[in-house]
Amino acid sequence: MGAEAVTHHPAVLLVPFPAQGHVTPMLQLARALAAHGVAATVAVPDFIHRRISAAGATAGVALASIPSGIEEEDGPDAAAPAFAAIAHAMEHHMPAHLERMLAAPRPQPSRRVACVVVDVLASWAVPVAARCGVPAAGFWPAMLASYRVVAAIPELIERGLISESGTPIPSSESPDGDAVIRGLKILPAQVELRAGELPWLVGDAATQRSRFAFWLQTLRRAGGFRWVLVNSFPGEAGADDVVISRLARHGPPQVLPVGPALLPGGLNDGGAAAAERTKQPPPPPCGGNKDDAKNPIMWPADSTCIAWLDAQRAGSVVYVSFGSWVGSIGPDKVRELALGLEATGRPFLWALRRDPSWRAGLPEGFAERAAAAGRGKVVDWAPQEEVLRHAAVGCYLTHCGWNSTLEAVRHGVRLLCYPVSGDQFINCAYITGPWGIGLRLAAGMTRGDVRDGIGRVMDEDEGGEGRRLLEKVGALRARVVAAEARRAADRSVGSFVDEIRRESHPLLMQIYSVL
Known part of the structure; x- marks a missing residue:
């Protein structure tokens, strides 16, 4: 028995x-x-x-x-x-x-x-x-x-803080609707989230109504x-x-x-590069979810990324990726991002899907010019875990998707944040607030914003901002893994x-x- x-x-x-x-x-x-x-x-x-x-x-x-x-x-x-x-x-x-x-x-x-x-x-x-x-x-x-924010939807409606379609309701005390965040203490006080950044506020008004109805149905179930x-x-x-x-x-x-x-993998997976970045020893080995295979990528990754990174100095590369789901950031921002990357004079690896809507705005000949100068590489899709594990990567310009955030923390990589939609704004609020492991780009994303943001994140001066971010991400990594x-x-x-x-x-x- x-x-x-x-x-x-x-x-x-x-x-x-x-x-x-x-x-x-x-x-x-x-x-x-x-x-x-x-x-x-x-x-x-x-x-x-x-x-x-x-x-x-x-x-x-x-x-x-x-x-x-x-x-x-x-x-x-x-x-x-x-x-x-x-x-x-x-x-x-x-x-x-x-x-x-x-x-x-x-x-x-x-x-x-x-x-x-x-x-x-x-x-x-x-x-x-x-x-x-x-x-x-x-x-x-x-x-x-982010689960807490979504689970609070019925309470937000009941208290008249958001409408039946999910939009924040302004009041005399809060003309911009920020009482949605502060009034219920949904998040810690040090987490700064604007009312317009609630996870269901995606796209135009019709799309927002549709997404909010989806969330209401989800919560009922x-x-x-x-x-x-x-x-x-x-x-x-x-x-x-x-x-x-x-x-x-x-x-x-x-x-x-x-x-x-x-x-x-085991705890020491990626530990050497992370320890070098953060100047902290890797944690001791421990049992865990030790799979023998990598997690699948739904789009073919460009395997030449790693050989290209091998040729770069440690901590010198800016890795850029906005994930696979949310869609393009728009042609104007793609152009400014490209010109900002050029203006830094730093090597960069940019995962940018070969799709007209994603690459619209990319300056003519940009990828070829960067490759010829040996300072940049634009690929359709990168093997992200391997990239973030690589010692050459010193900064990750990210949309703040949760998987991407965890991967960056796990490998001790500082973040430059440009959230686009959904829970990315909540993740960003933690990254730039209580955790202190990254900075946020201005919503306008001009080439100057990109150049200056990368410069601040990758500042290696003793006591400088970049060094502080490295210390913080090292401490958070130690807690997570x-x-x-x-x-x-x-x-x-x-x-x-x-x-x-x-x-x-x-x-x-x-x-x-x-x-």
């Missing part, structure tokens, strides 16, 4: 939102669950399945394909489907296929799916799990603070979660306990920060697995009830 209890391995199906920044941490979570004896399968839409299967980098994770009805363009440079197309597929095409997947007979009855772990933004899967009688857990692939696993780490500006306790007062779900348990943080996150994963194992196994339920 004891052996049966010990060897019970529940099956868990994980459903990510179909974007690179969501699929990657979900795969990492699947590996962390597998390390605790869970039979984990990640179910993705067919167009994502084709991309990551082709990448051949999903060792240790089982993949399942869900028909989406989306006809994707062929070729490695094909753009990702638009948000509207994805939302329609998730609501109207994919649920029936997922239901058949959950209801399908299993070779072993004990391998019935014990839990569905659903990306909060893929909430379409929650009612499917309910119909099939399977418990649902949420996964928030971003930081805990999130009420069905028993647990929410958050891709965050202990001590987000010292506010985690406060935030978790506020969420706990509203009852389920139980919030479990698991971020450090999802870090790929420390053995203690990993063990705490691993305990959270383990307690979650214990609960689903107990509830999915009648014998274990009897044993626990006796204990």
Whole structure:
């Protein structure tokens, strides 16, 4: 009887939102669950399945394909489907296929799916799990603070701080609507977030209404979660306990920060370069999410990046990337960014998708001119983990996506921030505020802003701004990847697995009830 209890391995199906920044941490979570004896399968839409299967980098994770009805363009440079197309597929095409997947007979009855772990933004899967009688857990692939802001939407509406369409409501005390942030103490006082930077305020008025309706539906469905696993780490500006306790007062779900348990590789991965940058020794080795394969990149990365970096001086390169999802920053800003990079006189590596909307505004002959001078390289897509790990990189000009932020922290790289949409503004507020590991570019992004911002971040003078940023990122890195943080996150994963194992196994339920 004891052996049966010990060897019970529940099956868990994980459903990510179909974007690179969501699929990657979900795969990492699947590996962390597998390390605790869970039979984990990640179910993705067919167009994502084709991309990551082709990448051949999903060792240790089982993949399942869900028909989406989306006809994707062929070729490695094909753009990702638009948000509207994805939302329609998730609501109207994919649920029936997922239901058949959950209801399908299993070779072993004990391998019935014990839990569905659903990306909060893929909430379409929650009612499917309910119909099939399977418990649902949420996964928030971003930081805990941004989850708190989104979870506060009903309270914000009730108190008249935002409208039914999500826009801030000005008042005599707060003409610009900033009471939305200050009034409820959603975030620590030292985090500066403007009302217009709330995560759902994306695009024009019609787009904002549509996105806010999406969030309202998501929150309604999130009420069905028993647990929410958050891709965050202990001590987000010292506010985690406060935030978790506020969420706990509203009852389920139980919030479990698991971020450090999802870090790929061992603790010393990238430690040498990070230690050289931050002048701090690498932390000692520790067990963790040790996958044998890299996380898949949905677009082919230019492998010549690393050889180019090998030829640069340590700490001299500016790496520029705005991710793969949010879209272009616009032709005027692309032009100013390019001219600002030239004006610094520093070597740069710019990951800029070969798409007319992304490259519009790039000065004619810019990439060729930079390459000929040996001072710059423009690529379609970079192997970002390898780039940030490289000792030549001294600064990362970023959109502040959460995965990018964690990767920069993990490798001890200072940040120059230009958030574009969604939770990026919250991430930026922490980067430039409590953490002090980066600076923010002005919204206008002139070439002078770019030149001066890079100069400030990469200032190596003793006691200068750049040196202070390095010290701060070194200290934060030590907290995020420390053995203690990993063990705490691993305990959270383990307690979650214990609960689903107990509830999915009648014998274990009897044993626990006796204990």
